[in-house]
Amino acid sequence: MKLSVKLFAGFLLISVLFTAVAIVNFRLSEAVIENSKWVSRSQIVVRNSAALQRNIIDMETGLRGFLLNGNETFLKPYWQARDQMPSLMQETRNFVTNLPDQQKKLDEIAELQQRLEKDFATPLIQMKRSHQDTIMTDRELDLQLEELVLGEQMVMDSIRAAFRAFNAIEYQVRADRSERLNKSINNTRQLSTILTILSVIIGLSWAYYITRLISNRIMKMVTLAEQISRGDYKTQIVDTGQDELSRLSHSLNRMSATIDETFTELDQKNKELDQFAYVVSHDLKAPLRGIEVASRWVEEDMGSQLPDNIKEYLKMMRARVHRMENLINGILALSRIGRTSQAKEQVDTNELLAEVVELLSPPPGFSIDVQRNLPTLHTVRIQLQQVFSNLISNAIKYHDKENGKITVRHHETEEFHVFSVTDDGPGIDPEYHARIFVIFQTLQERDALESTGVGLSIVKKIVELQGGTVWVTSEPGSGSTFTFTWPKHTVIEQEISSFV
Template sequence: MKLKLSTKLFAGFLAISVLFAAVVIINYQLSRKVLRNSLRVEESQLRTEEATTLLRNIIDMETGFRGYMLVGNEAMLEPYHIGERNLLGRFVNLRQQMPPDSPQRGRLERAQHLFQQWASYSHLMISEKREALRRNPYQVALEGLEHKLLAEGLTGKMLMDQIRALFDGFEADELAARLERRDKLTDSIQQTRMLSISLTIIAITMGIVWATYITRLLAQRIAMMLDLSRRVAGGDYQTQLKDTDQDELSELVTSLNMMARTIGSTITQLERRNNELDQFAYVVSHDLKAPLRGIESASRWIEEDLGQELPDHIREFLQLMRTRVHRMENLISGILELARVGRTAQAQERVNVREFLTEIIDSLAPPAGFKVDLPSYLPTLITNRVQLQQVFTNLISNAFKYHDHPDTGTVRISCREDRQQYTFSIADDGPGIDPEYHERIFVIFQTLTDRDTLESTGVGLAIVKKIVERQGGTIQVESAEGQGAIFTFTWPKLAVAEASRAIETGIRTA
């Protein structure tokens, strides 16, 4: 009886998992010891830093106090006041980090007591200094202070020296404790490392051996399925695989065979339906345009038959009818053109963009006085000439059509090139587009002007967007009312090999 592939994979996974579970359990036990030592070292380091900050704040207070006693400038007491607000809280926080009966806590309590004595002394001296300055603005140093002898007897200095000694002892004890704990931490890390490396090497070796076995077991069959996928991707939907193993991959092979047959059937149906759709579109186009032409002809016959007897308002109605007929014909043509984008394969060819744009501009016949500026650099690229022409033609003709001052209008075309694509911009100085309509203008049949004011189908920019996106590019507009509009689109480059194939294909097609 053959073992299923899932059973083999599960057995190997289970064996490796058990080994890794053992590694995890052992590492967990050892890591707890490492973590304890590491936390103790870190806590000691934090206590030392806190004590150092605390002592530095006390020294800042002392410096500010001394400066004030000498100069009498209240600004020098700022460090003193800051320390006075914060230090008692710092003492409490640092003291709470240590056991109640530890020598270090005793040192902190004594240091706090001495600090409170010094604070009382400094408060007294500051008050007397302020009173002396109030009486005599020119008072200097300790002159005229009631407790002048306290300062001259170095009372404050002796208190500060004792505080410094206590903090020096605190830091020395913390350093000795840290060194001891770091030695223990180093030993526990070394032990953990050796065991982890040994067990990990065993697990990796076992995993490599099992992975090699499974890889060899699967490689040939996966290669067969990859070959089937490549052939299906290449259009050979009749290819089939044979597999005699009774496991999960056999079911996958069966599914791939069914997929190939289904894709072949679907592609055949899709091609047939596309052909039917094309034929339907042309028939509908012809059938829709025929009555429209009849309506136009009938309106002209009525106008010719009645001649001068035709009332002016009826003549105006007939003219409006013909305008609507032309609009309907243009809409039908636009829909068909939009539907044909990308439906038919077209050869790639080399396009000199400067000559190409010059031809387009000449064919559009811009209004007299309208300027079109081309940049100094325009590339020569290999692309679908017809589709690029549709994009430029629609964008440039829109700049002509919708300009509010066509006699003095300007269109500026620019181009940037990077490794992946070309970026073309068509900028005009026309009436501009409100930002809230920037997305709407690319939707089919959407126009920003009344069709009776300016004839438009609303299909042109939808065609442009569809062409650009099918090429793999993007299009966007930057504009505001009264500030013109800039349409920017990207046109991806063909790779060198792809370009060569495109030119060869075009030559063979021709």
């Protein structure tokens, strides 16, 4: 499975779980809203029920007041309550349309209210009003009134019982709704909590899995790069996956194999080149030595008979032969720089410069001032020695006075050791500063001063191979300062430390 598919599948699964949580919470909110509507409806139903009861009680109270003293004023609440009954009853019915038991009780209450009004209230009012116009005795009137009042009380008791039953049903409905809501809330909370925890666990687990998968395989690639940087070009990454990182691993394996093939071929070419250089140098040096020996034989055989100008020519010829031999040695030394592996060691720069000065044996008129407490470097000793030897010997060779002073100084930057070799010789025109580092380039005629033009080229190649730079600061008549930087760590060591 591709890595992108795994990532997408993980995000999709987490999204599904969070969507489920959102849906559950949405349903919970709908249940809460629905229950709130039921509570509001129930409150209105209970309020209307109480209002209906108050209206019927007002009718009863007004009727009894009128029956006691015959004052029509007491009937005013009766008429008002009776007029409000239809609309209030209809409004209550609208809220219990889906509850047949309450509908039935409302029908019962309405029937009892109509019976109360038709069979008892209206006859009582009419009887009380017509008492003065009838021939009925008070005793007969009281008996009839008492009979109607008893019937009215029985109807009122039935109405009250019907209202109690109606309210009981409403309270039961409200309790059932509350219980269902509480149960729904608890279930939803549990389900939401479980899904949320499950989402977090799966998300963290999937993220950990993907992170470990990617980091482990990247570390394999980093390890491969480190091994390649150390010269192990035969190493390979074992990757059984079939995703995008597998393609990268395969590419790195091909790169490692290609580098191995290239370096193997390069080593073969270098060996061939070394053999060629050895053969060529041997074949070139043999005739040169023959020329030198022949010139000496001529001098020995001719002796004093040899003219002075011929002697001068023979000396010049031997000098050219020596120059040619030195040039061949210089070319061979330049070509071998960087192609042969040399072990690094701890090099005390103070001791190294003391050895260089002793080997060069400067003329009596020259003094070499070397800074004290120079650092100890972990580097190839012979290469650093060759750089100092070439710079100091050049400072002596190209000096224009019998007495001279050469100073060696050092300071450090964050990444480099910086060395400088300064002389008080004739100086170099700035237009020749770049030229002097080119092989075979000299500023004086070779006959005037014996030089191969290879020394500074060797210095430049050694310094740049280490990862440093070399340059000259000079003006005619002001001496010269050759400065070079020597890295505290090689390029390979810096790359390895960056990985770590």
